[in-house]
Amino acid sequence: xxxxxxxxxxxxxxxxxxxxxxxxxxxxxxxxxxxxxxxxxxxxxxxxxxxxxxxxxxxxxxxxxxxxxxxxxxxxxxxxxxxxxxxxxxxxxxxxxxxxxxxxxxxxxxxxxxxxxxxxxxxxxxxxxxxxxxxxxxxxxxxxxxxxxxxxxxxxxxxxxxxxxxxxxxxxxxxxxxxxxxxxxxxxxxxxxxxxxxxxxxxxxxxxxxxxxxxxxxxxxxxxxxxxxxxxxxxxxxxxxxxxxxxxxxxxxxxxxxxxxxxxxxxxxxxxxxxxxxxxxxxxxxxxxxxxxxxxxxxxxxxxxxxxxxxxxxxxxxxxxxxxxxxxxxxxxxxxxxxxxxxxxxxx
Numbered sequence: 001x002x003x004x005x006x007x008x009x010x011x012x013x014x015x016x017x018x019x020x021x022x023x024x025x026x027x028x029x030x031x032x033x034x035x036x037x038x039x040x041x042x043x044x045x046x047x048x049x050x051x052x053x054x055x056x057x058x059x060x061x062x063x064x065x066x067x068x069x070x071x072x073x074x075x076x077x078x079x080x081x082x083x084x085x086x087x088x089x090x091x092x093x094x095x096x097x098x099x100x101x102x103x104x105x106x107x108x109x110x111x112x113x114x115x116x117x118x119x120x121x122x123x124x125x126x127x128x129x130x131x132x133x134x135x136x137x138x139x140x141x142x143x144x145x146x147x148x149x150x151x152x153x154x155x156x157x158x159x160x161x162x163x164x165x166x167x168x169x170x171x172x173x174x175x176x177x178x179x180x181x182x183x184x185x186x187x188x189x190x191x192x193x194x195x196x197x198x199x200x201x202x203x204x205x206x207x208x209x210x211x212x213x214x215x216x217x218x219x220x221x222x223x224x225x226x227x228x229x230x231x232x233x234x235x236x237x238x239x240x241x242x243x244x245x246x247x248x249x250x251x252x253x254x255x256x257x258x259x260x261x262x263x264x265x266x267x268x269x270x271x272x273x274x275x276x277x278x279x280x281x282x283x284x285x286x287x288x289x290x291x292x293x294x295x296x297x298x299x300x301x302x303x304x305x306x307x308x309x310x311x312x313x314x315x316x317x318x319x320x321x322x323x324x325x326x327x328x329x330x331x332x333x334x335x336x337x338x339x340x341x342x343x344x345x346x347x348x
Contacts, residue, residue: 085110156337162256253285
């Protein structure tokens with residue numbers, strides 16, 4: 001079976017690797033994905049976008065890439081789209097128009113329930129099988145929509161969870177993000193926070209794909225930190241964390257590591273996003289936990305709220321025992337990983 005893949009984001013490819021392990025050996029990937037999984041038609045590094053302005057500059061490139069995917073689909077048995085709705089939803093429309101009988105599966109759905117509910121009927125009509133990773137997501141779709149909750153993919157990768165939390169904090173880890181703009185804005189504050197913490201060990205989690213030159217330019221002076229790359233292992237070992245918004249916040253919440261979310265967006269992006277997205281929280285764990293239990297699981301600080309004082313105060317006042325109990329509730333809510341279920345959907 002040839003499977004046309006459109007997985008543009010690093011996080012989507014992490015989940016795609018777990019999915020590949022569950023698929024039959026005769027399933028061949030074609031399209032857009034990490035080179036570790038085969039021979040993609042494009043280098044994922046060329047797809048990185050930093051904000052709305054950068055996205056506009058690359059429009060022509062993405063239009064051409066979509067056309068290449070439509071032509072490539074002629075040789076595919078099925079299509080798997082993952083996340084990246086800005087690219088994948090228009091691609092799905094083109095594919096369905098040219099190949100009305102070719103099955104399209106969407107795994108890690110667009111968060112249309114949060115900011116563009118008008119897209120939900122379009123998704124329901126265009127996609128043949130919608131694989132949801134959020135238990136509450138199905139409630140936003142029409143009753144006859146082809147949507148199914150398959151579990152959360154992070155629970156395919158995370159296999160060790162904290163059962164207790166030490167009151168003595170010896171190791172704190174910092175995750176200033178994976179995008180260059182995020183890192184530049186957060187790292188100066190994280191460095192200052194670290195100087196006020198009387199701890200034995202401070203680590204900073206840096207993506208492996210950054211060069212030495214990138215690290216020096218983005219992170220600045222790292223003499224007070226130990227550089228590490230394995231996020232899951234480090235979060236499990238750490239007693240506390242300061243994390244940029246993103247998948248990492250959900251990883252920490254599932255593992256059971258108490259943390260504070262800090263996020264500073266580009267001013268233009270934040271202005272537009274704050275008027276489009278209608279959410280009470282930014283962190284994925286908070287979004288899910290508030291849906292299930294009507295409260296947040298961790299503190300959040302955004303934009304001008306991200307100060308050394310606010311982060312240190314939140315750290316000092318943290319109820320770690322309460323967080324751990326909520327972490328267990330969150331795992332129960334999400335139930336299980338999704339790779340096996342999605343593999344069944346593809347091979348059905």
